[in-house]
Amino acid sequence: MTKQETRRPLQLAVIGVGARSEIASHAVASGAGEIVAVADPSTAALERAKEMFGAGIRTFAGHRDLLAGDVPLDAAFVTSPDHTHAEIAIDLLHAGIAVYLEKPLAISLVDADAILAAAAESGSKLYVGHNMRHMAVVRLMREIIKRGDIGEVKAVWCRHFVGNGGDYYFKDWHAERAKSNGLLLQKGAHDIDIIHWLAGGYSTLVTGMGDLTVYGDIDDRRDNSDRTMPDWFSFANWPPLSQTELNPVIDVEDLSMVSMRLDNGVLASYQQCHFTPDYWRNYTVIGTEGRLENFGDTDGGIVRVWNRRTGYDADGDVEYRVRGDAGGHGDADQLTVGEFVDFVRDGAHTETSAVAARNAVATAVAATESLRDGSRPRRVSAVDERVAARL
Structure with missing residues (x-):
């Protein structure tokens, strides 16, 4: 592209018009892109796409129909269900x-490595939407660590209260x-990526534990393929055992955890719990000269630092306000796009980083295998160095 050509809006497609497809609207709102085509096997989704992106878009039943349709495209947002990521992205x-590939990269390590290999072989740009790297609370914690305020990182702990x-x-x-692998991957890969980022290393050994402790006891089931998440979401769906119209198949864990040893010695x-009343993440990072912890993970939250010896001190020695992400991770989505x-x-x-996204999947896959095999430790496979170098 010439400099003049880069000023025109990018010609974009959206593949998979579900709850996350709206993220592509950020490219349109900024003037940087124009949605010209969408692909989804659901006719209802295609109608929804016209309402979201304009009646003039071209619609296709699948990504291969789109590719065969000779639509001039610069890039595509892949926001389809996770188990379809590999085929579409490749x-x-x-x-x-x-490709903007919604996280997680894939639901298996084989597929994740195949996507990276396709990007390396083709030379096409691959971007994995790990928007948490743009969350204000994460950026603030990373700045504190990089300044050396807590010394050298030795431990990172994350508790994720998934209230919704x-x-x-x-x-x-x-x-x-079959479609997500498990929520320790689907949901946890995002936090595992941040743990790796804050710690400055990647997992090499993991042990997982978890179970389906609540939602498996609910018999009220429904095929919700005719709807999307906003149609059934309500804070009134409480307490958890009063939930209705759950998916006909539920074979993933609603309570899980993983312990990790990283390649730089960090532990x-x-x-992760999916039936808490509150919804937020709590990180603790401990270094050789102090520790930090966040309270709230959106605008107005606080990151506190302790860097002197004391007894119990709820306020810490230094306090920083989180500025940004007023609408949940909407601000982070905008920055990511x-x-x-x-x-x-x-x-x-x-x-x-596509490589980091792959390593988060590798860690989560190994942890889920451990979880389902009596918590036996699992080694985490390293990325192919030749592929990583080309990316």
Whole structure:
């Protein structure tokens, strides 16, 4: 592309018009992109796409129909269910189309590595939407660590209270192993990526534990494929055992955890519960000269630092306010899409990393295998160095 050509809106497609497809609207709102086509096997989804992106868009039943339709495209947002990511992304990359792939990268390590290999072989740009790297609370914690305020990181702990878990993950395909692998991967891969980022290393050994402790006891089931998550979401769906119309198949865990040993010696843990009343993440990072912890993970939250010896001190020694993400991770979504646009146009540096996304999947896959095998430790496979170097 010439400099003049980069000023025109990118010609974009959206593949999979579900709850996350609206993220592509950020490219349109900024003037950087134009949605010209969508693909989804659901006719209801295609009608919904016309309402979201304009009646003039071209619609297709699948991504291969789209590719055969000779639609000029610069890039595509892949926001389809996780188990479809590999096939779609690989075909797009080999067709020379830049890909924004919604996280997680894939639901198996084989598929994750195949996607990376396709990006390396084709030379097409691959971007994985790990928007948490743009969350204000995460950026603030990373800045504190990089300044050396708590010394050298030795431990990272994350507790994830998934208060909306019943609505978000147990009424559609997320509840099925065949389509998500498990929520320690589907949901946890995002936090595992941040744990790796804050710690400055990747997991090499993991042990997982978990179970389906609540939602498996609910007999009220329904095929919700005719609806999307906003149609059934309500804070009135409480307490958890009063939930209705859950997915017909539920074989993933609603309570899980993993312990990790990283390649730089850092020890880390991640805990996830899908039936808490509150919904937020709590990180603790401990270094050789102090520790930090966040309270709240959106605008107005607090990150506190303790860096002197004391007894119990709820306030810490230094307090920082979280500025940004007033609408949940909407601000982070906007920044993530903006970074993707710059990456497509001129190869700009990205805070996200396809290799890191793969390593988060590798860790979560190994942890889920451990969880389902009596918590036996699992080694985490390293990425192919030749592929990583080309990316």
